[in-house]
Amino acid sequence: xxxxxxxxxxxxxxxxxxxxxxxxxxxxxxxxxxxxxxxxxxxxxxxxxxxxxxxxxxxxxxxxxxxxxxxxxxxxxxxxxxx
Numbered sequence: 323x324x325x326x327x328x329x330x331x332x333x334x335x336x337x338x339x340x341x342x343x344x345x346x347x348x349x350x351x352x353x354x355x356x357x358x359x360x361x362x363x364x365x366x367x368x369x370x371x372x373x374x375x376x377x378x379x380x381x382x383x384x385x386x387x388x389x390x391x392x393x394x395x396x397x398x399x400x401x402x403x404x405x
Contacts, residue, residue, distance in 0.1 A: 328397040336401075340394045347387040354380055 328336060357377045365374055 336398050343391045
């Protein structure tokens with residue numbers, strides 16, 4: 323079972339983590355989108371290349387960032403309703 327590490331943090335640090343996670347996730351999603359486009363264009367132009375695997379292997383990291391953001395928001399909402 324996974325231990326929730328967000329319970330030990332203050333509201334201010336959770337809000338800062340939320341902002342940081344949103345920024346990092348959006349930058350990563352943008353870079354990953356560009357990587358998909360470049361890889362698809364490279365595949366169309368030169369045929370299959372091993373670089374096609376890279377964007378698909380990095381895609382689960384984007385999902386993990388969304389899960390982490392969801393957990394932070396959940397902990398923040400619990401604390402705001404408790405106040």
